[in-house]
Amino acid sequence: MNYTNHVYGLCDTDRTATTKRAAMYLRDIWYFALAGEGLKAGKLVHKVLLGEPLVFGRTAAGEAFALRDICPHRGVPLSAGRILEGKASDCGVPLVECPYHGWRFRTDGACAHIPSLVSGQDVEVERIRVRAYPVREVQGNIWVYMADEKRAEVTPDHEPPMMPGFEDRAPDIREAMNFSCHVDHAVIGLMDPAHGPFVHRAWWWRSAASIHEKSKAFAPSELGFAMVEHQPSSNSLAYKILGGKPTTEIAFRLPGIRIERITVGRHRLVGLTCVTPIDEKTTEITQSFYWTMPFLTVFKPVARHFLRRFLGQDRDMVNLQQRGLKFDPRLMLINDADVQAKWYQRLKHEWSASVEQGRPFENPVKPATLRWRS
Ligand code: FES
Ligand SMILES: [Fe+2]
Structure with missing residues (x-):
């Protein structure tokens, strides 16, 4: 079904250009993704947003992150894997491990480890990336910045909204x-x-x-x-x-x-x-x-x-x-x-x-x- 025909209140000349854009979602903007309390440390949560599969996670230090929920190797959802921290991580930072062949990714999306490699097999592991999304946790809400799918690196130029007068409180x-x-x-x-x-x-x-x-x-x-x-x-x-x-x-x-x-x-x-x-x-x-x-x-x-x-x-x-x-x-x-x-x-x-x-x-x-x- 084509939603683009439901653009309202615009003259016909406006329609052509606008319908194309309106067919897509707004980009380069913060979307509410999920409630902070729904994301427990060490757990991975899958959620589709704007038609894209995302995996949300929270490190032991409490930091929320979001990656594209598709392993760049052979497409298995990373949300079916696990978060490795401390000794298990062997590189000092939290890693997400794919359940299929155990590739490991940092929370910024860079690959950190491919278990099948033997010495002499020169793969520039850290150049393999899974898309990472900017995330903010504000007053019990986890916001994710959805940039254009074609652009890999993005820095948000604005912040998600805050409820004035409630500091760090989560909703009642x-x-x-x-x-x-x-x-x-x-x-x-x-x-x-x-x-x-x-x-x-x-x-x-x-x-x-x-x-x-x-x-x-x-x-x-x-x-x-x-x-x-x-x-x-x-x-x-x-x-x-x-x-x-x-x-x-x-x-x-x-x-x-x-x-x-x-x-x-x-x-x-x-x-x-x-x-x-x-x-x-x-x-x-x-x-x-x-x-x-x-x-x-x-x-x-x-x-x-x-x-x-x-x-x-x-x-x-x-x-x-x-x-x-x-x-x-x-x-x-x-x-x-x-x-x-x-x-x-x-x-x-x-x-x-x-x-x-x-x-x-x-x-x-x-x-x-x-x-x-x-
Ligand atoms: S599909 Fe993820 S490691 Fe192979
Ligand atoms: Fe209503």
Whole structure:
């Protein structure tokens, strides 16, 4: 199935150039890969991201790393092998050993040892490399920098996002779910403000009768845009539980990261939504919450239940959407409810162009006030 025909809101001349790029994933950018707690020291974890097989590992010293999960010798997944450290490593650094013929690789991807070699067989072992991906572990999240597949050595020119005010803390709760769609439909589905009263209808959140007109101010922000700080809708009972008069700021940044900050007096609650493409037809959504309110801890099981239900409603809708998309229809984006989706397309377009042309990214979003009913 060809997703490229689902590029929205662009004129036909834009389509040709854009569809080509939109068919691919955004490159040279940080993607959320997995939860830090999911990676134990000495263990290897296989995960496909952007259609590429990766193996994540953690050394005894606690450092996370990522390599392409294909042995350059004869293609066996390195994730089926093991990490060698200390005496077992015999070269003082952690090594990943392939289970087939025991080739060993450093965490920077250079081959360190080929067991079958005898003296006189001159193979420049360290010139054999498996692709290594830059990795950062920030506040309980492991981010991986996905550069163009054709370029071997890359140095990231920016850092993954941080939740201000939470230092090294990991999230208080987290849920992950797979949507059966291309990343664009997941991102657009999550940022779309008009589906709330229909998809998330529930006594504790929204009802169809609660629809009313909204007007929100937006401004460009780092790698995206933000709904500037405001008092949340009065029709959200969930906010009332927090007590006091909350204010919220919602920022979206490429490639598919949404950070919602709610402040109530001196307390903060931050929601981090990460949309990660697994392959063309699978997208993983990871929703994490960080908070400073100790009393919220007792609500964890309830919060988890509602979070699963809420995400499940979004997933069921985009999965249902696939039934229509199968027939390759033309789609529409309307003002103002779908303007954020248009911005997402423009941001992607500009990001790809800046990467291709090797120039700085210029945020195409201008300050605007959007109005819609939801
Ligand atoms: S396939 Fe990995 S060592 Fe041969
Ligand atoms: Fe939703």
